[in-house]
Amino acid sequence: GYYKVVKENRTLYNMVQDLKGNIRVYCRIRPSFRAETKNVIDFVGDDGSLVILDPLRPQKEGKKVFQFNRVFSLTATQDEVFKDTQPLIRSVMDGFNVCIFAYGQTGSGKTHTMSGPLSGSMKDLGINYLALNYLFQLSNGRKDIINYGIHVQMVEIYNEQHKLEIRSSASENGLCLPDATLRAVKSPTDVLNLMKLGEMNRVVSSTAINNRSSRSHSVVTVHVHGKDISGNTLRSCLHLVDLAGSERVDKSEVTGDRLKEAQYINKSLSCLGDVITALAQKNSHIPYRNSKLTLLLQDSLGGHAKTLMFAHVSPEEDSFGETVSTLKFAQRVSTVELGAARLNKESSEVMQLKEQIESLKKALANKE
Ligand code: ADP
Ligand code: MG
Numbered sequence: 001g002y003y004k005v006v007k008e009n010r011t012l013y014n015m016v017q018d019l020k021g022n023i024r025v026y027c028r029i030r031p032s033f034r035a036e037t038k039n040v041i042d043f044v045g046d047d048g049s050l051v052i053l054d055p056l057r058p059q060k061e062g063k064k065v066f067q068f069n070r071v072f073s074l075t076a077t078q079d080e081v082f083k084d085t086q087p088l089i090r091s092v093m094d095g096f097n098v099c100i101f102a103y104g105q106t107g108s109g110k111t112h113t114m115s116g117p118l119s120g121s122m123k124d125l126g127i128n129y130l131a132l133n134y135l136f137q138l139s140n141g142r143k144d145i146i147n148y149g150i151h152v153q154m155v156e157i158y159n160e161q162h163k164l165e166i167r168s169s170a171s172e173n174g175l176c177l178p179d180a181t182l183r184a185v186k187s188p189t190d191v192l193n194l195m196k197l198g199e200m201n202r203v204v205s206s207t208a209i210n211n212r213s214s215r216s217h218s219v220v221t222v223h224v225h226g227k228d229i230s231g232n233t234l235r236s237c238l239h240l241v242d243l244a245g246s247e248r249v250d251k252s253e254v255t256g257d258r259l260k261e262a263q264y265i266n267k268s269l270s271c272l273g274d275v276i277t278a279l280a281q282k283n284s285h286i287p288y289r290n291s292k293l294t295l296l297l298q299d300s301l302g303g304h305a306k307t308l309m310f311a312h313v314s315p316e317e318d319s320f321g322e323t324v325s326t327l328k329f330a331q332r333v334s335t336v337e338l339g340a341a342r343l344n345k346e347s348s349e350v351m352q353l354k355e356q357i358e359s360l361k362k363a364l365a366n367k368e
Contacts (some may be wrong), residue, residue: 023276023307024069024088025334027327028081029315031074040315044073052327055317066327068334074315078116081131088308092224092238093138099239099300100127103269103330104312106245106324108213113310114218114242118196125192128220128240132191133141135224135238145234148195148226151182152191154198157292158216159264182223196218215261217268217293218242239300241293243269245327247322255341275301276333309333 012110027050032039041049042063050071054062072081085100092098102110116126132152139148185191197219222238249262271291278286279302287299301307311330313323 022305023309023333025309025330026072026081026084027066027068027311027313027330028069028072028076028109028111028113029074032315034316039315040317040320040323041073041315044071050327052323055320060217064324064327066312066331069328078113078124078126078130081113082127082265085127085131085308086134088306089238090138091132091306092222092236093135093142093234095234095236097236097238097300097305099241099297099305099307100131101241101243101307101309102312103243103246103309104294104326105247105314105319106327108312108314108319108322110242110310110312113312114220114240115195115199118192118199121191128195129188129191130242131186131238132222133188135222136188139224139226145226145228149224150185151186151223152194153182153223154194155219155221155222155296156216157268157296159261168223199279215265216247217244219293237300239297241297243272246326248325265290273332274299352360 002007027048029044038055040052040055041050042053043049048068048070050066050068052064052066054064056062070084086099088100100114102112102114112124112126114128115127115233116124116129118125132150133151138147139150142148183190183194185194191278198218220240220242224234224238225238228234238271244265248266249258254262268291271287271294274287274290275294286298286302288294288301294301299305309330311326313319313326315323
């Protein structure tokens with residue numbers, strides 16, 4: 001009765017999403033902290049359009065127009081941002097792999113979007129926490145799925161290294177780090193404690209190596225598994241990625257370790273771009289193996305998964321160059337059209353619905 005209807009609606013919703021393509025790009029503009037500087041944001045549209053203005057050419061020819069799935073202006077709250085992310089999190093519970101990235105230069109608000117402030121009150125917590133909280137809510141509400149398990153793993157990738165080797169394992173969905181601690185979480189409090197522990201580790205290393213957190217990628221992976229009443233298994237994962245700062249480093253100014261870091265960051269971010277381009281061009285070879293980051297995420301980055309990228313920009317005029325390059329990268333990503341996402345679950349219901357959609361599409365095509 002009721003559960004079945006809810007389930008079907010959810011499945012249908014996912015399919016409608018599939019038809020729209022599986023890569024979505026949102027832009028988020030953080031508030032300006034320096035009232036005395038010029039703001040380069042010229043216009044933010046409800047339809048995902050964004051116009052920025054070159055501070056050196058403040059006439060019409062200095063305008064640059066971009067189009068995304070959505071743009072969040074500086075007044076957008078964490079809850080508003082999460083509201084648009086929620087359907088994607090729901091589809092994890094339906095068996096889809098999902099990957100959410102935060103991209104942008106250092107200081108543009110990536111960590112604010114993904115983690116939010118972890119100390120003090122619970123106010124302004126970011127997507128990592130809100131997503132897990134929502135997954136718990138959903139799992140408590142699903143009486144059709146038994147034996148639920150939610151496990152969380154945190155990995156930091158710095159200079160293409162982490163202490164642990166990435167290995168794929170046939171029995172698991174997606175790549176996992178066999179030696180990384182995979183912790184079962186049972187409540188939002190467990191999650192918050194784990195996130196604080198993760199942040200502490202990042203802070204410890206940032207005193208050892210100056211501002212390391214802006215030069216490493218932080219990947220939180222949530223594994224969900226369960227079995228429904230008819231014996232179908234559900235297994236999916238959600239990657240929540242706070243990327244290293246995308247700023248270009250002037251190579252004439254840095255040497256030694258700083259130069260090495262900059263090269264590694266450029267390498268992994270450009271590999272991410274290459275993978276996305278190869279997917280867009282439907283190449284037979286997708287260069288996942290060129291970086292640790294893309295290798296770790298490969299099962300959640302292809303045509304079989306759903307991807308959301310947040311492109312973060314700072315509004316101040318001295319960030320204009322980086323803002324343009326962030327928006328260009330994001331624009332390239334948003335034009336990627338991928339095939340239908342794959343459900344990690346065998347369900348005849350889904351197959352039937354798919355067939356129904358196909359025949360409706362055919363009928364529609366014949367009419368035109
Ligand atoms: P990044 O991780 O990209 O280097 P942060 O998330 O650390 O950037 O943001 C830099 C600073 O700006 C932090 O002090 C953060 O709290 C603040 N900040 C970022 N985005 C917002 C926002 N949308 N609203 C309020 N403060 C923000
Ligand atoms: Mg950060």
